[in-house]
Amino acid sequence: MTITRRGLTLGGAGLATASSLGLATPALAQSEPIRIGWLAALTGPSSAPAIGFDRGVRHAVDTINANGGVRGRRLELLVRDTQGDPTKAVNAAQEMISRARVHAIWGPTNSGESLATTPIMARARMPNVHPCFVDSLIDPARYPNAFRMAPSNSQIDDAVSKYGVEILKLKKFAVIGDTTGYGTTTVNSSSASIARHGGEVVYRATIDATQPDLTPDMLRMRNAGAEAIAVWTVSPGLISRLMNTRANMGWDVPLVGHPAMGNGEVGQLIAKPENWQKTYILGFKNCSYGADGKLPNHVQAFVDSVRGKINLEDTTLWWVALGVDAINMIAKAVQESGGTDAAGIIGYWNTVQNWPGLYASYAWSPTNHNGLPDGDLVMSEANSLRQGAYRLAPGYV
Incomplete structure (x- = not known):
């Protein structure tokens, strides 16, 4: 043949x-x-x-x-x-x-x-x-x-840290991950990257992806003075509970980090669509909409x-x-x-x-x-999902 x-x-x-x-x-x-x-x-x-x-x-x-x-x-x-x-x-x-x-x-x-x-x-x-x-x-x-x-991780940490510190102009970060090998490793590498870019990590922890109540963890982050939370997990359940708890606390803090925060399943699990706001994820050039609203x-x-x-x-x-x-x-x-x-x-x-x-x-x-x-990495708005792709995050070129 x-x-x-x-x-x-x-x-x-x-x-x-x-x-x-x-x-x-x-x-x-x-x-x-x-x-x-x-x-x-x-x-x-x-x-x-x-x-x-x-x-x-x-x-x-x-x-x-x-x-x-x-x-x-x-x-x-x-x-x-x-x-x-x-x-x-x-x-x-x-x-x-x-x-x-x-x-x-x-x-x-x-x-x-x-x-x-x-x-x-x-x-x-x-x-x-x-x-x-x-x-x-x-x-x-x-x-x-x-x-x-x-x-x-080095590429991701650099892109997310730069966005949080240099574009969002935030200085104090909480860094959290799940208890998997990935989450544990990335909490360490992300914390180091934020420090390299001039930010301060005021709270860091790993959380079991099945933990039902995140209020105690979120209160500790807020009490530590965190201005943003860097999130490292692929679990839609953990991510959606973070977003719902943030909303219930009335804490208007941005989430930055893992692209899984933009997964469509997260959109189905959050209590309200507005809970998905102020969430900025690592994105990819080929899977991002241009100014014309189209992909490559x-x-x-x-x-x-x-x-x-x-x-x-x-x-x-x-x-x-x-x-x-x-x-x-x-x-x-x-x-x-x-x-x-x-x-x-x-x-x-x-x-x-x-x-x-x-x-x-x-x-x-x-x-x-x-x-x-490196040039294929961008930052995106997590709640802009359309056919699996995203808009660029505010201030990001």
């Missing part, structure tokens, strides 16, 4: 991502599918990102298969719900490597899980792309198989093509887009390296430059596996 350029596009969306997959060459169909492991926290308090990623992942797999696969081989998706539990993630990763014998793994989606699975995948030389933020997850010397398709052309084309097929109102566009990009990145590596050999897939990823995805333009090298350029 001959695989054409269209064979790896996203359903006629005319995406730059699709064209980056390149012209395929004729190849004899092989019986073995390309097995992609998908480690996803689809249930549990930290499931919101994986649910959004999953929509993009499945769309990309279905579209590629409908158009002939990659070099005549179909993609086979093996999904394991880790529930946000590092132990479950470790067991799933080991099973995918030793029994399912997948050719590449996308995920996990939470840094706490990835901290546990990254060394295991490195020992197995398993090609791995993930969207986790914790800086130490990427180290080309220790983990030459692992590549990040999202910003690092190739992203707008994708959104138009999936209208009625993928729900973008209760999630974020960047989660869906990144899920699409991850599958296309694996498919491109198989296409260009000529097969599913791990060394070939990793070798291709080490050459990626200005790879035009939906979510971002990626660039990797043998010494840099952080793929997201």
